[in-house]
Amino acid sequence: MSGEIPPAQPPPAPEQHGQDHPRPPLPLLWLWLWRRNPLRRRTDRLQGWVALGLLLLVPAPALVAMFGVGDTAYRHYRTTAEHQARIRHHTTAVLVHDAPGHLEPGSDEANGTRYPVTVRFTGPDGQARTAKTDVIPGLSAGSTVSVWVGADGTLTEPPLTVEEIRSRAMGWALVAFLAVVLAGGAVYGAVARVLRRRNLEAWDAMWAETAPHWSRAHGSPR
Structure with missing residues (x-):
């Protein structure tokens, strides 16, 4: 069957530009x-x-x-x-005043909360000193807490x-x-x-x- 030969057509375009030859992973x-x-x-x-x-x-x-x-x-x-x-020296400090109380005593949030309170302790040189340290809520004045004291007599972190x-x-x-x-x-x-x-x-x-x-x-x- 004879007839006119249709002109050459360009290849179909890919669905998305740049996706005909995808890069490998x-x-x-x-x-x-x-x-x-x-x-x-x-x-x-x-x-x-x-x-x-x-x-x-x-x-x-x-x-x-x-x-x-x-x-x-x-x-x-x-x-x-x-x-x-x-x-560093591990010693005992005494609270000078009461620590603030938590609104929900005994709760998980209260157990993880600490308040800065002034305490009195003895430095490496034997002199009485005061400083602030974080304590649990609700402690009353005169309560004791364990603290670490550096060589210069200031409170510090434990080793x-x-x-x-x-x-x-x-x-x-x-x-x-x-x-x-x-x-x-x-x-x-x-x-x-x-x-x-x-x-x-x-x-x-x-x-x-x-x-x-x-x-x-x-x-x-x-």
Whole structure:
């Protein structure tokens, strides 16, 4: 059956702009860069090798940094706790006046509430001193509370506990691990930007060479 051949039609547009060739998930990006296809460039393969190399190399120094920094921090805070235990004095203080009462005595909120009250205590030099410390609600004047006194005779916090030492050391270890991982990610990002810029420069050079031939073959635009 003869008839007029219809003109060529452009390919159907995708449903959403930019969705005809979706980017692969980040964990599979380096595999996508190695995929065999006519458009793959040497820079794509190089970017894939960089991603794989960082994926294999970064965990080792990250773990070394985590354990090294964690151990250093643990020893530092343990030494600090021992020093605090030597210079801080645990003693008993007496309330000078009544502590405010809570509106809901015996409630969970009352149990977690503390009020600053003036107390009297004896400093390391044997002299009587007064200062403010936080106490539970409802204590009457003359009640006693336990306080820690520093070498200078002022009220201070108790020495670091084993749990606090371990928690702070683990925090620094985690920071060190994440810092190395983020550094690896920054290296990959820098390499990717350099390769992308190189690809754009190569594309501009190829188009500058091809554009005159394309214009002569298809005529000047109207």
